[in-house]
Amino acid sequence: MATGGTGGHIYPAVATARELMARGHEALILGQRGGMEERVAREQGLGFQGVEAGKLARSGQGRPDPRELLRAARGLREARSFLREKRPGAVVGFGGFASLPGVLGAQSLGLPTVLHEQNARLGLTQRLAAGRARAVGTAYPRVIGLPGRKATLVGMPVREERLPRSEALARLGLQEGPLTILVMGGSQGSLALNGAVPDTLRHVLGVEGLLPEGGAVQVIHSTGPRWLSDVVPRVRDLPWYQPVGFVDAVAAWSAADLAITRAGTGTLAEAAFHGVPLVMVPLPESAENHQLHNALSVQEAGAGRVVEQARLEEALGGAVLECASPDKRAAMREAALARSPAGAAGRFADLVERFLH
Numbered sequence: 001m002a003t004g005g006t007g008g009h010i011y012p013a014v015a016t017a018r019e020l021m022a023r024g025h026e027a028l029i030l031g032q033r034g035g036m037e038e039r040v041a042r043e044q045g046l047g048f049q050g051v052e053a054g055k056l057a058r059s060g061q062g063r064p065d066p067r068e069l070l071r072a073a074r075g076l077r078e079a080r081s082f083l084r085e086k087r088p089g090a091v092v093g094f095g096g097f098a099s100l101p102g103v104l105g106a107q108s109l110g111l112p113t114v115l116h117e118q119n120a121r122l123g124l125t126q127r128l129a130a131g132r133a134r135a136v137g138t139a140y141p142r143v144i145g146l147p148g149r150k151a152t153l154v155g156m157p158v159r160e161e162r163l164p165r166s167e168a169l170a171r172l173g174l175q176e177g178p179l180t181i182l183v184m185g186g187s188q189g190s191l192a193l194n195g196a197v198p199d200t201l202r203h204v205l206g207v208e209g210l211l212p213e214g215g216a217v218q219v220i221h222s223t224g225p226r227w228l229s230d231v232v233p234r235v236r237d238l239p240w241y242q243p244v245g246f247v248d249a250v251a252a253w254s255a256a257d258l259a260i261t262r263a264g265t266g267t268l269a270e271a272a273f274h275g276v277p278l279v280m281v282p283l284p285e286s287a288e289n290h291q292l293h294n295a296l297s298v299q300e301a302g303a304g305r306v307v308e309q310a311r312l313e314e315a316l317g318g319a320v321l322e323c324a325s326p327d328k329r330a331a332m333r334e335a336a337l338a339r340s341p342a343g344a345a346g347r348f349a350d351l352v353e354r355f356l357h
């Protein structure tokens with residue numbers, strides 16, 4: 001599984017590796033030495049092979065930095081020598097610059113490659129690799145930039161694990177009883193959510209953390225590892241507000257009644273699998289504003305509400321209160337479950353198995 005960089009590329013690789021291992025294959029993660037993928041692979045008990053990787057600038061953002069190109073070249077050499085020795089049945093690429101050494105290395109050695117594209121537009125690294133890939137599994141019915149004959153719709157592979165609510169709450173150090181809100185700004189956190197959510201919730205729920213019509217609330221907020229120390233002092237007087245740098249997502253989704261999130265495909269797919277209603281704040285800088293489109297499709301399905309970042313301060317509190325009402329939550333939960341990506345890891349593993357060497 002060649003992957004790396006952000007959770008959006010790494011967790012579908014974890015889900016696919018698990019599925020292939022359950023079918024009797026061996027699988028490991030190939031990514032950047034020291035990257036987030038190395039930590040996640042270890043936490044998830046998966047093998048890891050690290051290589052160097054270099055960022056190629058996105059089109060329209062100027063020339064790539066020559067030092068990055070050098071790193072990419074060294075990574076390709078390292079990946080090739082690992083793959084030549086290991087001779088895997090296939091290399092599966094999940095996108096992100098750290099997936100490139102493994103995928104291009106495999107292609108140059110004539111090993112089969114299969115890709116997964118998580119977004120509705122083909123990413124840069126996948127564009128470089130798609131021509132020689134045997135197939136591309138997709139999360140959306142149509143992917144801009146990908147010829148239809150290469151594409152197979154499989155959905156977004158997610159970790160298909162649910163914990164009993166009481167076990168999930170205990171694992172996160174939360175209580176039984178209050179309405180539980182998860183705040184999660186993607187795998188690196190979100191400065192916009194970190195900035196606006198604590199004060200907005202303090203404003204609408206008061207220092208006691210109570211809904212206007214009564215009922216206690218507790219919040220678990222994944223700030224992103226780099227930003228935890230900025231958020232902690234701002235909520236120190238709110239015993240119901242727990243900031244963490246990075247959260248165990250299976251536990252968090254199993255415990256949450258409602259979540260305030262960005263709109264990356266991984267986050268939306270996991271929320272659907274767990275039936276968690278969403279208040280979504282799409283990342284305005286995402287390529288071609290794809291997060292807004294992702295979020296609007298969830299809203300149209302009735303499983304969430306979009307709050308645009310430009311209107312965050314005035315609109316977030318109202319959206320949270322509206323979605324917190326029990327009737328509204330029940331309806332949104334049904335709509336979320338109807339979008340569940342359950343089975344995507346299995347469908348993608350079927351596709352990979354078709355091309356195993």
Ligand SMILES: CC(=O)N[C@H]1[C@@H](OP(=O)(O)OP(=O)(O)OC[C@H]2O[C@@H](n3ccc(=O)[nH]c3=O)[C@H](O)[C@@H]2O)O[C@H](CO)[C@@H](O)[C@@H]1O
Pocket residue numbers: 006007008009011118119184185186187188189222224245246247248249263264265266267268270283286287291
């Ligand atoms: C800034 C950017 O370009 N973001 C992209 C990136 O998002 P990003 O990497 O944020 O990805 P997603 O929203 O797709 O997924 C985040 C993943 O990280 C996990 N997680 C997150 C926080 C935490 O505390 N614990 C945890 O486990 C989530 O459970 C999820 O599995 O990849 C996605 C899929 O290619 C794209 O749709 C997003 O637009």
